Amino acid sequence: MPVHRPGSIRPRAATAAVALLLAALSLTIPSSAQAADVPARGSASMGMGVLAHDGQDGTPVSGDATQTEGVDVASYQGNVAWSTLWSSGAKWAYTKATEGTYYTNPYFAQQYNGSYNVGMIRGAYHFATPDTTSGATQANYFVDHGGGWSKDGKTLPGALDIEWNPYGAACYGKTTSAMVTWIADFLNTYKSRTGRDAVIYTATSWWTQCTGNYSGFASTNPLWIARYASEVGTLPAGWSYYTMWQYTSSGATVGDHDKFNGALDRVVALANG
Numbered sequence: 154m155p156v157h158r159p160g161s162i163r164p165r166a167a168t169a170a171v172a173l174l175l176a177a178l179s180l181t182i183p184s185s186a187q188a189a190d191v192p193a194r195g196s197a198s199m200g201m202g203v204l205a206h207d208g209q210d211g212t213p214v215s216g217d218a219t220q221t222e223g224v225d226v227a228s229y230q231g232n233v234a235w236s237t238l239w240s241s242g243a244k245w246a247y248t249k250a251t252e253g254t255y256y257t258n259p260y261f262a263q264q265y266n267g268s269y270n271v272g273m274i275r276g277a278y279h280f281a282t283p284d285t286t287s288g289a290t291q292a293n294y295f296v297d298h299g300g301g302w303s304k305d306g307k308t309l310p311g312a313l314d315i316e317w318n319p320y321g322a323a324c325y326g327k328t329t330s331a332m333v334t335w336i337a338d339f340l341n342t343y344k345s346r347t348g349r350d351a352v353i354y355t356a357t358s359w360w361t362q363c364t365g366n367y368s369g370f371a372s373t374n375p376l377w378i379a380r381y382a383s384e385v386g387t388l389p390a391g392w393s394y395y396t397m398w399q400y401t402s403s404g405a406t407v408g409d410h411d412k413f414n415g416a417l418d419r420v421v422a423l424a425n426g
Contacts, residue, residue, distance in 0.1 A: 192319050195256035197280045198227035198249060199354060200399050200409060202317030203379050207358055211383035213400050213412065221245060221413040221420050225278070225399065228258045230407055235267040237406050243273065245413060245420050247312055250277040250299035253285045257298045265299060269307055274424050276302075276309030278354065281339065284318070284325035288338030293346065302347040302426075309424050312352035312377060313339055316359050329365035336364070340374060349426055350374050352396065360389040367391075375423065377411075396423065 222242045226233055227249035238246075246268040249258050258264070261277075268275040279295040281288075300311040315336060318325045324332060336353075343351045353370060354377040360366060371391025378395045380386050385398050397411050404410035413420050 191321075194320065195252055196229065197252055197319045198229060198409075199225050199247070199278060199280070199314050200316070200379050200402055201319055202359075203356055203381055203399075204402065206317055207356060207380065209381040209401075212381075213383055213398075219414075219416060221415065221417050223247070223397070223411040223413055223420075224404070224407045225249075225409045225411060226264050226407055228260045230264075231260055232263050233260075233267060234406055235271045235273070238268075239271040239273065241406065243410075244417055245274045245276075245309065247276045247278050247309070247411075248299075249314075250279060250311075251291075251295045252280040253282040254290055254294040255285070261299050274307050274309060274420050276312060276352075276424075278312035278314050278352075281313055281315045281336075282318070282320075282325065283315075283327055283332060283335045284321070288335045288340075289342040292339045292342035296343065296346045300343075302349045304425060306421060306424055309420075310349040310351055310375075310426070311343060311347065312354050313343070314354045316355055316379070323359070324363035327363070329363065329367070332363050333365070333367045333369070336370070340370065352377050354379065354397075354399070355389065356380065357387050357389050364389075 221244050223245035224238055224243050225247040248261060248264040250261055251257055265275060265277060277300045279291065279300055281291060295311060302308055302310050317323045327335065340351055350373045352375045356379040366389060368391030375396035376388065376392045377397040378385055378388060379399045381401055385395055388395060395414055397413050399409060399411045401410050402408045
């Protein structure tokens with residue numbers, strides 16, 4: 154007969170205890186795979202969901218004189234070589250200023266002012282998180298942290314980056330009608346603060362899924378469409394043309410490259426309002 158000495162643990166009991174401990178830990182500590190799937194808050198950037206949801210199908214033909222090359226940047230690109238981009242043909246740029254009401258881009262000054270200093274026409278964009286605060290609250294935060302506008306011929310109206318949620322459900326847990334209401338709240342507040350209609354950056358597939366392909370903003374807000382392909386493809390309802398097109402995330406110097414649907418004088422016209 155085995156002898157149980159005081160203070161010892163039977164093998165089966167020890168195994169059970171370890172199993173219970175591991176089970177408890179699994180409820181509180183996410184797996185490395187789960188943690189890797191969700192980026193840190195604040196790290197979102199324009200178009201980060203495009204490849205995963207829409208894929209890529211070539212790039213447009215270069216050298217079209219009726220279009221003007223541009224770029225968009227965020228903090229992960231750090232200090233940007235603006236003179237190199239200018240020399241390569243990029244004449245306009247957008248810089249991420251804010252996300253939600255909890256993040257401002259630490260590289261904003263270098264990116265926003267640097268593009269201006271080499272001669273580019275530049276603007277700022279806000280990455281929307283409709284599940285955290287209201288559209289009005291985020292529009293005010295954006296304007297207060299770099300997203301304003303001035304009629305100097307070099308500043309584009311602010312852009313609302315509204316796309317797939319990198320932190321959770323694609324539509325941020327909102328119904329299509331609630332999403333439209335949130336966007337309208339942002340746009341109305343932005344216009345009341347700046348006197349300008351904000352640009353809407355989105356992808357047709359997201360817009361269709363999350364707003365029900367709402368057409369009501371097309372008459373006032375310029376469209377910046379995201380599609381990594383040789384053609385811009387179908388636009389969201391209401392818009393018969395795009396103002397800007399993000400066509401790749403793998404360009405030289407800075408990955409995110411865009412085309413303005415018009416010659417440089419049309420970029421200036423949008424800046425002037």
